[in-house]
Amino acid sequence: MNIQNIRKDFPILKQEIYGKPLIYLDNAATTQKPVSVIEAMNDLYFRLNSNIHRGVHYLSEESTSAHENARKYIADFIHAKHTHEIIFTRGTTEAVNLVAFSFGEKNIQQGDEILVTEMEHHSNFVPWKMLAERKSAKLIVLPFEEDGSLSLEKFQSAITEKTKIISITHVSNVLGTINPVKEMIRIAHEADVPVFVDAAQSIQHLSVDVQDLDCDFLAFSGHKIYGPTGIGVLYGKEKLLDEMPPYQGGGEMISSVSLDKITYNELPFKFEAGTPNYVAAIGLQAAIKYLEDIGMQDVIKYEHDLFAYATEQLLQIEGLKMIGTAKKKTSVLSFVMDGIHPYDMGTMLDKTGIAVRSGTHCAEPVMQHYGISGTIRASVALYNTKAEIDKLVENLNKIQMILS
Numbered sequence: 001m002n003i004q005n006i007r008k009d010f011p012i013l014k015q016e017i018y019g020k021p022l023i024y025l026d027n028a029a030t031t032q033k034p035v036s037v038i039e040a041m042n043d044l045y046f047r048l049n050s051n052i053h054r055g056v057h058y059l060s061e062e063s064t065s066a067h068e069n070a071r072k073y074i075a076d077f078i079h080a081k082h083t084h085e086i087i088f089t090r091g092t093t094e095a096v097n098l099v100a101f102s103f104g105e106k107n108i109q110q111g112d113e114i115l116v117t118e119m120e121h122h123s124n125f126v127p128w129k130m131l132a133e134r135k136s137a138k139l140i141v142l143p144f145e146e147d148g149s150l151s152l153e154k155f156q157s158a159i160t161e162k163t164k165i166i167s168i169t170h171v172s173n174v175l176g177t178i179n180p181v182k183e184m185i186r187i188a189h190e191a192d193v194p195v196f197v198d199a200a201q202s203i204q205h206l207s208v209d210v211q212d213l214d215c216d217f218l219a220f221s222g223h224k225i226y227g228p229t230g231i232g233v234l235y236g237k238e239k240l241l242d243e244m245p246p247y248q249g250g251g252e253m254i255s256s257v258s259l260d261k262i263t264y265n266e267l268p269f270k271f272e273a274g275t276p277n278y279v280a281a282i283g284l285q286a287a288i289k290y291l292e293d294i295g296m297q298d299v300i301k302y303e304h305d306l307f308a309y310a311t312e313q314l315l316q317i318e319g320l321k322m323i324g325t326a327k328k329k330t331s332v333l334s335f336v337m338d339g340i341h342p343y344d345m346g347t348m349l350d351k352t353g354i355a356v357r358s359g360t361h362c363a364e365p366v367m368q369h370y371g372i373s374g375t376i377r378a379s380v381a382l383y384n385t386k387a388e389i390d391k392l393v394e395n396l397n398k399i400q401m402i403l404s
């Protein structure tokens with residue numbers, strides 16, 4: 001992997017911020033886009049733009065087939081058995097809401113249990129809590145261990161006869177923990193409970209194979225995997241999706257409408273009401289192609305080395321405490337520093353050209369677990385370098401001196 005060539009593919013990285021070279025370390029929030037993604041979307045607007053699935057004219061047919069090819073490409077990328085198991089959504093958040101609403105409508109009754117973990121992003125917590133409230137069901141929250149890992153024994157004991165669905169994050173956006181989702185799914189399936197995997201923080205850093213994991217649902221956002229905003233993916237097993245009622249009503253999700261009867265469309269269209277973001281779908285395909293052209297295994301290896309280096313270097317800083325020290329982690333480095341508010345550090349780092357995130361990262365239960373108000377979070381992607389980590393460490397040290 002030639003890092004300098006890769007960096008050239010991302011025009012935004014060439015900038016200076018306050019006269020300093022930009023060091024972008026907020027990749028868990030969103031990633032930057034390579035030229036090929038931007039060009040793929042521009043090209044669609046320049047040459048082919050037309051609403052899909054509607055017209056019989058040339059442009060509409062071309063747009064439609066580009067959109068459906070993107071779906072097939074994504075299905076292959078995550079090794080889905082069927083292309084129609086890929087539902088386009090606005091992002092991970094909408095995918096969770098879709099399943100919580102639609103699966104929940106059909107399968108959750110009063111007194112049933114929904115199991116999530118304490119490390120979920122609010123997007124994989126709030127929709128389940130809302131479902132539990134709608135149905136007078138219970139949301140059970142599996143706590144994590146002090147190092148930010150999950151205990152398989154505790155997970156197994158949290159599953160009861162009343163558990164109807166489990167939703168877990170593959171990688172935590174605060175702790176960086178890689179959860180043993182394959183093993184968790186196996187345990188859940190022994191009790192016949194379906195599992196939803198939130199892959200928002202794993203899809204860009206790990207190989208994800210939905211058939212190997214045997215997950216029942218999986219979701220990710222395009223913008224976190226070098227693709228555009230406004231597009232995401234829900235994967236669901238055909239059988240489950242077939243049995244679920246539609247989430248939203250509108251055009252395309254119906255096969256026929258009369259004044260007194262509606263027949264719903266087949267998968268995947270049953271869940272795609274309204275004009276989809278077909279331009280972003282093409283952008284997402286280009287992003288995945290970009291990763292595949294580099295080679296996912298090379299990306300994983302490069303990020304693994306960079307992450308190990310960053311961890312080692314950050315831990316040399318006096319008064320820095322890493323939040324999340326599980327054995328298996330990727331990309332995300334959250335930490336607190338003695339006597340320094342995360343927002344102050346974030347603001348001052350910004351003035352040195354370094355973009356990190358500070359705050360609760362939409363995972364307030366994680367903050368409550370550790371009794372902290374927030375963390376500073378640096379998250380790496382495939383275009384970051386050891387030199388950038390060195391700059392981060394240098395500036396953390398300098399700012400620490402100034403603030404204390």
Ligand code: 7TS
Pocket residue numbers: 028029030090091092093094121123124169171172173198200201221361362
């Ligand atoms: N799940 C996880 C694990 C996430 O990290 C995020 C976004 C979401 C779901 C929601 O994704 P969306 O694309 O639908 O918004 N995480 C973050 C973050 O850590 N900082 O900004 C967004």
